[in-house]
Amino acid sequence: MFAAYAARIDRDQPLSGLELGERPAPEARPGWSTVDVRAASLNHHDLWSLRGVGLPEDRLPMILGCDAAGIDEDGNEVVLHSVIGQSGHGVGPREPRSILTERYQGTFAEQVAVPAWNVLPKPKELSFAEAACLPTAWLTAYRMLFTNAGVRPGDSVLVQGAGGGVATAAIVLGRAAGLRVFATSRDEAKRKRALELGAVEAVEPGARLPQRVDAVIETVGAATWSHSIKSLRPGGTVVISGATSGDRPSHAELTRIFFLELKVVGSTMGTKDELEDLLAFCATTGVRPVIDEILPLDRAREGFQRLESGEHFGKIVLSNS
Numbered sequence: 001m002f003a004a005y006a007a008r009i010d011r012d013q014p015l016s017g018l019e020l021g022e023r024p025a026p027e028a029r030p031g032w033s034t035v036d037v038r039a040a041s042l043n044h045h046d047l048w049s050l051r052g053v054g055l056p057e058d059r060l061p062m063i064l065g066c067d068a069a070g071i072d073e074d075g076n077e078v079v080l081h082s083v084i085g086q087s088g089h090g091v092g093p094r095e096p097r098s099i100l101t102e103r104y105q106g107t108f109a110e111q112v113a114v115p116a117w118n119v120l121p122k123p124k125e126l127s128f129a130e131a132a133c134l135p136t137a138w139l140t141a142y143r144m145l146f147t148n149a150g151v152r153p154g155d156s157v158l159v160q161g162a163g164g165g166v167a168t169a170a171i172v173l174g175r176a177a178g179l180r181v182f183a184t185s186r187d188e189a190k191r192k193r194a195l196e197l198g199a200v201e202a203v204e205p206g207a208r209l210p211q212r213v214d215a216v217i218e219t220v221g222a223a224t225w226s227h228s229i230k231s232l233r234p235g236g237t238v239v240i241s242g243a244t245s246g247d248r249p250s251h252a253e254l255t256r257i258f259f260l261e262l263k264v265v266g267s268t269m270g271t272k273d274e275l276e277d278l279l280a281f282c283a284t285t286g287v288r289p290v291i292d293e294i295l296p297l298d299r300a301r302e303g304f305q306r307l308e309s310g311e312h313f314g315k316i317v318l319s320n321s
Contacts, residue, residue: 001025003109003317004300005063006050007302014050015304026105026113031090033072035080037293038128040107041137042307042316043165044244045099046117061287065107065318066100066118069122069131077122079131079279080107080114081272090115099136099269108300110320120276123283133289133315134278141217142278143174143270144239149215153178156213158231160184161220162194162202163313166241168290170217171197176287182209184224193313197290215239223279225249229256237263285287290314 001023007018026034046064049055055062066082085091100106100114122131140165144152144166151174159170162185174181175198183194183202191202201210205224212233218224221243228238230253257264271276281287290313295303296319305317 001110002297003063004065005108006055006060006125006296007021007061009050009052009055009057014047014300015308017050018064018301019061020298020300020305023061023109025111029113030118030264032113033119034111034113035070035072035078035119036320037068037071037107037110038113038319038321040065040131040318041076041136042068042130042303042318044242044307045136046101047304047308049198054099059103059187062101063078063105063107063109063112064101065109065112067132067135068107068112068117070126072119077124077128078119079122079275080135081118081120081286082113083269083272084115084118086272087117089117108237108297108318115317118272120272120279123279124290125283126279126320129291129294129317129319131279132283132317133229133291134282135275137315138169138173138289139167139275139278140241140267141166142281143251143274144217144241144267145170145173145177145179146275147270148239148265148267149217149237151179151215154180154181154209154286156182156229158182158184158209158213158216159199159227160205160224161244162199163187163190163278163310164219164244165315166219167217168197170316171199172287172290175199176285177283182213185226185253190313212236221247222246222249226253229253229262232260233264234260237265239265239267241267272299280301292316294319296320
């Protein structure tokens, strides 16, 4: 079957290890389901995999891709939860949880196999491309906002780095849930798009906000960390799920954190139950993922190049249909 896969690890030039071509189709195994992939979306996780983060060379070649929507063996339209081993289903209770492609072949292919427990019904209201955007970036944003930040309608949130998948999801979900959303971006066009999606104000990174916020959604890392901490009200919460600009800020702001009793909460992906809730939320409210571009699978390299450039706004989707 045709697939986009990591053939080599290159920390400095990750796309040099990306190959497109034929790979073995998944083999049937007890407790697992094989899904015909209709759409799959890119994540920064895929670029990190090509750099060898979470993917050692002895597991190559590895088909990339965490997220997918498609058709299962019984003809059902489904969405995949990409955290493998979260419950032990399909892998046994002793195997630590992993994200798809860290141990098992991914979704940038014509077919993918996952534990049957990881397969959820796709709401009829969502297209395959829309559903394929939800299991990583949008699920991460959902958990950051509603589980780990604990915000409620009427609260205020700062979303750093508008344009990325998680940040874009956080703006849309926050607005739909009645939050007062502020956003940052270095790019004027992306700030404008953030306003169109419902942010009340979009500013350059580091700019003073008109008010202190209840929570900050942080995926940028070192470049915005100090601004995130300084933007919080006393007792506020910063939730961090990534560090695309690096994980070692020059100013950790420890004094401000302890003096104002701020909370720093790490967040990774989300649970199957949270994904079910997210799917239902999108289906019933009309909220839809922001899609930057849909490309056929054989043009996957273009999608990776756009993701690496940072020029995208929203999700990049690869399609088999």
